[in-house]
Amino acid sequence: MNRVYNFNPGPAALPLEVLQQGQQDFVEYPSYGMSLMEMSHRSKAVEQLNEETQELLIQVLDLPKDYHVLFMGGGASTQFALTAMNFLKSGRVGSYILTGSFSEKAYAEAQTIGHVNIVASSKEHQWRILPQIKTLPLASHTAYVHMTTNNTIEGSQFHEIPDTEQIPLIGDMTSDILSRRMDWTRFAMFYAAAQKNLGPAGVTAVMIRDDLLRECNEHIPAVFKYTTYVQHKSLYNTPPVHSIYMMKLVLQWVMRQGGIAALEEQNERKAGLLYEAIDASHGFYQGIVDPSARSVMNVTWRMEDEHIAKRFVQEAERSGFAGLAGHRSVGGLRASIYNAVPLEACKALAAFMWDFQQRNG
Numbered sequence: 631m632n633r634v635y636n637f638n639p640g641p642a643a644l645p646l647e648v649l650q651q652g653q654q655d656f657v658e659y660p661s662y663g664m665s666l667m668e669m670s671h672r673s674k675a676v677e678q679l680n681e682e683t684q685e686l687l688i689q690v691l692d693l694p695k696d697y698h699v700l701f702m703g704g705g706a707s708t709q710f711a712l713t714a715m716n717f718l719k720s721g722r723v724g725s726y727i728l729t730g731s732f733s734e735k736a737y738a739e740a741q742t743i744g745h746v747n748i749v750a751s752s753k754e755h756q757w758r759i760l761p762q763i764k765t766l767p768l769a770s771h772t773a774y775v776h777m778t779t780n781n782t783i784e785g786s787q788f789h790e791i792p793d794t795e796q797i798p799l800i801g802d803m804t805s806d807i808l809s810r811r812m813d814w815t816r817f818a819m820f821y822a823a824a825q826k827n828l829g830p831a832g833v834t835a836v837m838i839r840d841d842l843l844r845e846c847n848e849h850i851p852a853v854f855k856y857t858t859y860v861q862h863k864s865l866y867n868t869p870p871v872h873s874i875y876m877m878k879l880v881l882q883w884v885m886r887q888g889g890i891a892a893l894e895e896q897n898e899r900k901a902g903l904l905y906e907a908i909d910a911s912h913g914f915y916q917g918i919v920d921p922s923a924r925s926v927m928n929v930t931w932r933m934e935d936e937h938i939a940k941r942f943v944q945e946a947e948r949s950g951f952a953g954l955a956g957h958r959s960v961g962g963l964r965a966s967i968y969n970a971v972p973l974e975a976c977k978a979l980a981a982f983m984w985d986f987q988q989r990n991g
């Protein structure tokens with residue numbers, strides 16, 4: 631086998647054992663004589679898989695009974711539009727915390743639907759810090775507050791959650807769900823496209839609480855309504871069965887690792903190794919984000935000289951490290967170290983960074 635250390639930002643690394651089990655069941659789903667992908671989504675097998683995977687996610691997150699787990703299509707970007715379509719009624723305002731390009735995209739989509747405002751932003755600081763969110767200037771007619779808990783492209787992550795009191799808080803957790811313990815109940819809704827920490831692309835998990843569900847706009851097409859997915863247990867139309875199956879394997883893998891708490895500890899060690907390499911380099915590697923806002927999932931840095939940065943990526947690739955170029959919109963370098971990236975990969979990268987600096991610093 632010739633698998634590289636995979637630091638891709640998303641779609642991203644999957645646990646090897648998950649891939650291998652998926653491969654085993656690919657052609658013939660145990661005892662059904664055909665692949666899952668060849669089955670009706672109305673079959674017992676798919677119905678069961680769908681329900682089991684939702685229950686597993688509830689279990690791993692330890693969610694209270696008033697939350698529903700929905701599986702939807704269209705990725706996180708579709709949620710940018712759907713949150714506004716469902717909850718942004720006339721006379722109300724959708725309030726956005728802007729901390730990077732994904733939160734800006736969410737804001738821009740909502741703008742096409744209704745009235746929105748920005749209640750905190752770090753744009754003028756080029757997203758290098760996170761804005762103060764302890765007290766937000768929220769109007770009484772606020773429909774919801776939307777935030778991105780981890781900024782995948784910029785490499786920042788909130789370590790606190792705003793207290794929005796009676797106003798529903800909605801979180802895009804695509805790039806840090808299952809990576810750390812969090813008080814989920816502070817969010818009336820949170821969502822994550824699968825391709826970072828949950829599985830392959832194709833399915834988006836939406837966790838939504840009963841009280842917010844009651845606020846859904848009933849005058850939009852059924853396929854866009856959260857209530858439709860609750861009523862049909864996410865089998866309103868044909869779901870991405872294979873992606874859901876892979877998510878189930880990932881969730882079982884998470885449980886075998888010791889759940890979110892164990893992963894959190896591991897993730898902190900992983901990120902610690904890379905931030906240490908950056909901080910110990912005396913400016914050869916320059917962290918992009920202020921240390922107080924650093925992400926444990928996406929480590930971003932720059933190098934003084936662009937040519938050396940380019941060489942870094944090329945040499946890294948030749949040495950078996952994939953996916954280290956920064957997002958095309960910000961440049962620099964980025965190591966995405968989601969749950970499935972092993973500690974050993976981060977140790978190897980930290981050693982490579984040290985070695986590269988010795989030769990080029």
Ligand SMILES: *Cc1c(COP(=O)(O)O)cnc(C)c1O
Pocket residue numbers: 640704705706707708732778780781782802803804805823826
């Ligand atoms: C990757 C990502 C997205 C975009 O997800 P799509 O499934 O491609 O729409 C949105 N938000 C965050 C935080 C992400 O990391």
